[in-house]
Amino acid sequence: MTSAETVPLRSRGDAVRRWVAAVLVVVTTLLVVASSVAVWAHRTVFDTDDFMDTVGPVLDDPAFYDALADNVTEQTLLALDLDTRVSARLTELDEVLALALVERLEVEPGPLLEALGTRVDRPTLAALTPVVVDRLEERVEKVVDRLVTSEAFRERLPRLVERAHTGAIALARADVEDHPNVYLTDDAVMLDTTPLIAEALREALGSVGDMLPGVTLPDAVTENAPQARAQLGEALGARLPDDFGQVALLDRETFDMVQGTVRTVDRVVWALVVVTVLLIVATVLVAPDRRRGAIQLAIGVAAGLVIAAALVAQLRGLVVEAARTPDGERVAGVLFDAVSGGLHEILWLIGIIAVVAAVVALLLGRPAWLGRAADRWPWVGTVSGQDGRLPRRVAEHADALRFVAVGLSVLVVVVTGFSWVALVLVSLALVGSLVGISVAQRIADVPGGRRSTPTPTP
Structure with a gap:
């Protein structure tokens, strides 16, 4: 087969991969939202101890x-x-x-x-x-x-x-x-x-x-x-x-839906998380341009989380409207806010990760507008690492920066009371900073850098 014949085949293959990647972006976005809600429900709503830890403090409300x-x-x-x-x-x-x-x-x-x-x-x-x-x-x-x-x-x-x-x-x-x-x-x-x-x-x-x-x-x-x-x-x-003396907690139709959800979540919550992670990796690998695929996936996930947060806000309105008295409405609102606070934490956490991933993937492509900005404002070239000065400075103080990164991470976790959200964010930030320091060492031509060339001895 000649090179001229392979070009159309390659183009068709890229087109198929683009379509598959687009479908995977949609499916993965839905699974990210679903797994976020499932983890929250499994940890907070369906576990009495965690539920009481969540709503206990707000039970002091006079309402x-x-x-x-x-x-x-x-x-x-x-x-x-x-x-x-x-x-x-x-x-x-x-x-x-x-x-x-x-x-x-x-x-x-x-x-x-x-x-x-x-x-x-x-x-x-x-x-x-x-x-x-x-x-x-x-x-x-x-x-x-x-x-x-x-x-x-x-x-x-x-x-x-x-x-x-x-x-x-x-x-x-x-x-x-x-x-x-x-x-x-x-x-x-x-x-x-x-x-x-x-x-x-x-x-x-x-x-x-x-x-x-x-x-x-x-x-x-x-x-x-x-x-x-x-x-x-x-x-x-x-x-x-x-x-x-009887108070209706849920109507039968809602209970049947909740019962089905509880049984499903109990069975598949962690399997759903694993499948979601695998699909994230598959989406990036299948995309013809992996950097662009990562950006599209990150944007899709961020949009899906925004929609999920909007739906939660709408659900709050329905719950509050179901109350019969002003005090009941306030109680329903306070309880809903307390219980759904954990879900908002998860959505914010994943949203921040998605936005950071999109920004990093965008900058790694060295877009033309970033080059033009560096030509116009030298400090942009320094901050973005295009002139090589930032990687060299990071590489020169690599050990000290690693020590500072670890110390700050431990301090933040202790100050926040070992909150799981803070722990995840700090862990991701620590891994990112350590990887960034290693990348700077490989890029920079300084002693200790992986790409540094040893000085020949006379």
């Missing part, structure tokens, strides 16, 4: 306790049913007063009582029900708020959140272990707060007990939601609704 107090107060008032009880008590009191009045008049009580009760249009004490109920509800709200904001409850809240998270993730992983406070129905994943409401009821009875004569709550209620509801209903002499 958590305000939202919880609102919910517990609502359920406590529902169980007490003050409207019915107060109306009944005032009606009884009205009848007692009417009987006392008749006795004072010293007349036959039967006909007069009947007339007072049915034939005479007179004001009754039951008309005061709304006023009395408003005052009692205010007292209940204060009692519940005092309970929820107490130091003892603040110490218990992290354990309650931890139990709820453990139960939810166990359900997602189809764990058969019993988690009575979190359970799955046909419609949603539910959190049972009946024990907490029972505690609030016990405190509230000290303030409104006069309206509930003979009511004695059990010292403790079972952790089984239906049985606990039956216990409280029997003690209060009322039938509580089936959803009493």
Whole structure:
């Protein structure tokens, strides 16, 4: 085959490689984003210890306790049913007063009582029900708020959140272990707060007990939601609704999606990371121009991460909108920001690496505009190494620069508290600086450089 015949074949081969490289850039970008989210979810969302380390500090936000107090107060008032009880008590009191009045008049009580009760249009004490109920509800709200904001409850809240998270993730992983406070129905994943409401009821009875004569709550209620509801209903002499004390954590459709995601991530998270790394290498190797392929991949990854960050911001809006009260919206926003903070760290880390890789690959090609800039401004040639002075200076102080690079790396890691993000960034910076020093030694013609030519002895 002649050289003239090989040119079209080579051109077709380059065209095929360009198309394959373009496809690999898209696929690799998607896998980089997917593996980033998978690692974050596996480390933070699906691991209870890491989840508590993440959200624990933000549990001191007053909005958590305000939202919880609102919910517990609502359920406590529902169980007490003050409207019915107060109306009944005032009606009884009205009848007692009417009987006392008749006795004072010293007349036959039967006909007069009947007339007072049915034939005479007179004001009754039951008309005061709304006023009395408003005052009692205010007292209940204060009692519940005092309970929820107490130091003892603040110490218990992290354990309650931890139990709820453990139960939810166990359900997602189809764990058969019993988690009575979190359970799955046909419609949603539910959190049972009946024990907490029972505690609030016990405190509230000290303030409104006069309206509930003979009511004695059990010292403790079972952790089984239906049985606990039956216990409280029997003690209060009322039938509580089936959803009493139950909080929907996730609807069933969302839970099914989360369950599938959890199982998939548990199985393939680290394999996904390995495949992503291999595809990054393959994308660069397949490209006809590897430097250009690296630039395209870096730009694609950076763009994909920006899109992922935008989607996370949109998801935050949906989560906040699902809250029913202003305090609930604030709680949802704070929790989402705390949990998604780890994802943002990963996205920033990979984004910085991608941008640095793109800039380095661009400068290694010695673009024409950089040469023109060096001709116009000499310092550009020095900084970019085109005039050779920077590599020589680096090579002359190579050992000292290596020592400084290692020392600074250790110092930064210690100061940042051994954060894994800082550790990765510092490690990459250290490797890059050490490689840069070695490259400068090879380029520079100085003693100690790898390309230095030994001086011939006479």
